[in-house]
Amino acid sequence: MPRRFNTAGPCVPANHYMIPALERLPEGPGLVDQRAYFVVHAPRQTGKTTALRALARELTAGGQYAALHFTCEAAQAAGDDYAQAQLAILQEIRTRAITALPAALQPPVWPGAPDASLLREALTLWSRVCPRPLVLFFDEIDAVRGESLISVLRQLRAGFPERETGDFPWSVTLCGLRDVRDYKIMSGSNATRLGTASPFNVKLESLRLGDFTPDEVAELYGQHTTDTGQQFAPGAVEHAYELTGGQPWLVNALAREVVEKLAVPAPEPITVDHLDAAKERFILARVTHLDSLAARLAEPRVRRVVGPLLAGDPLTLEPYDDDLVYVRDLGLIAPMAPVRVANPIYREVIARVLSSSIQESVTADPRSFVRSDGGFDFPKVLDEFADWWMENGDFLIKTGFYHEAAPQLILMGYLQRVVNGGGFVEREYAVGSGRIDLHIRWPYTTPDGSRRVQREALEIKTWRPTKADPLRQGLKQLDRYLDRLQLDTGTLAIFDQRPAAPAIDERTAITTTTSPAGRRITLLRG
Incomplete structure (x- = not known):
């Protein structure tokens, strides 16, 4: 069977195109050789399981180690019942070992009844009888919660010194969505972080599996x-x-x-x-991966980061704010500063999901904005949006749950509806910029058969309480955006969100102005 691009489950070299594991985790073999206990973390569906399974296979095949990758997901249902959580993990170890290791390297019968130290006792027994040093990869470790997680980590830490005499696994890797210090200890409604990494303060490194270069x-x-x-x-x-x-x-x-x-x-x-x-x-x-990310947008801690990002407002969080770390660990924002959405596809998904209810309420017929020559009648779009905004803007702002970015989402939702697959709306936004930039591309064929692409640039800004009219700053920013796109003209939309602003039907208007660079700019105020 020919190889293919894989989007479901771990990659198999014979079946899928893939980057070799040692290229994605080059530090792995060296850390194992050092008898290290270490952490691998990354957002979901970045290849953690593929890389660790392949690394385990390669270490075992090399003849020096007995390396096993397994998942801890089965222990999630145990909650704080740490005895059942340990049994679930040990059962998964045995199941994986039967299929992944030669018989001589597989674990013996586990010790007796489950107690607080069953995992440590079982791993000690296996380490003593295994003819090679034991290397274990605990995948999905952050699926284990509460007292069960504390118990697992404490037992691994307690056994750590014994690896020098061969009485405990030579090397252990914990793999999950987040670094070990950020694992949540859930107990009822209480949630705390491990912070200093105790009770797993024996880790040597925390490796973040990166995106592809x-x-x-x-x-x-x-x-x-x-x-x-x-x-x-x-x-x-x-x-x-x-x-x-x-x-x-x-x-x-x-x-x-x-x-x-x-x-x-x-x-x-x-x-x-x-x-x-x-x-x-x-x-x-809305494939599964994108849908699962979209579902996170309703979480308050995600909204706390994504809301200002959409609005272009400063992000008033501490550098190590847990919400910021959480959204970064989800993969929604880039791993390095400045704070920004991780990639253009996620930008598109976020905007479309949050403006989907707006699109449903737009009754304008997208076909009415296609000119006779096939082009996109952008001035007509702006005129009809202004009318629609005067009628619906106040209500829509009050009903949206991303209040700080409501006007931006409303305009983006309207544009997405009227473009309706005939063109593309590309978005750029970043914390502290005070704006969102939109680039609309409309490919079309003229009556004489010529193929063309019409491009329109639009910048969205809001007039906040206690702030000056953003017109002057917006025109400067729009000039820079138009320079980058190599366009001669553009549109600036300014939404007045001051409590004392005139009524929406009084302040909404479309005029023209001139930018500092001398460009003719369409100005939409709403």
Whole structure:
């Protein structure tokens, strides 16, 4: 069976295109050789399980270690019943060992009845009888909660000194969504962090499995070219990296959509247009990975970070604020400062999900904004939006749960509805910028058969209480955006959110003005 791009479950080298495990976790073998206890963490569906399973296989196949990867998910149902949690983990170890290890390396019969130290006793017994040093990868460790998690970590710490005499696993890796210090200890309604990493203060390193680099995206896509002969057109691989930010699931999903769903034939190269079409298809389909991220947007701690991000407001959080760390560990925002959405596809998903109710309430017919020559009648869109805003704006602002970004989401939702698959709305926003920039692309064919792409640029700003009119700053920012897009004109939308602002029907108007660079700018106030 030919290899394919994988978007479900761990990758298998014979079946899937993949980056080798040692390239993704190059520090792993060295830490194992040092007898290290260490942590691997990363957002979901970044390849943690694939990398650790492959590393375990390679370590065992090398003949020096008995290495086993297993999941702790079965212990989640045990809650604070640490005896049942230990039994669930040990049962999973035995099940995985039967399929992954030679008989001589598999664990013996576990010791007697479960008690507070069963896990330590069982791992001690296995370490003593195993002919090779034991290396264990505890995947999904953060599925274990409450007293059960405390018990597991304490037993691993207690056995740590005994590894020197062969009486405990040589090396242990804890793998999860978050670093060990950020594991939540849940007890009823109370939630606290481990903080200093105690009771697992024996860890040597915390490794964050990163996204693919541009070279790794090229390597992965190059495997498809090698297997099938299908080329990627100039700029296509770079565009895939730009859209995905190297997020492994997105990199694979984008290519899979082109190859399997759009079914671009192998003799035909994969182009930037194919990738854009694929991105739109799986965003609209709300595939599982994107849907699970979207569900997080309703969480108060996510809203606390994403709300200011959407509004362009300063993020008034401490650098180690737990909400910021949490949203970063989910993969929604980039791992490094400045705070920003992780990639353009996530930006699109966030905006569409949060503005979906707006799109449902827009009754305008998208076909009415297509000109006779096939182009997009953007001035008409602005006129009709202004009328719709005067009628519905006050109500919609009060009903949205991202209040600080309500006008931005309302305008974005309206535009997304009227574009309706005929074009693309690309969004850029970042904390502290005070704005959202929109780039609308409308590909069309003229009556004479010419292929063209119409582009429109729009900047959204809000007038906050105690602040000056943002017009002057907005025009300067819009000039810079238009310079980057190489456009001669654009639109600035300013929404007045001051409590003492005039009534919505009094303040809403469309006029023109001139930017500092001398460009003619359409000004929408609402």
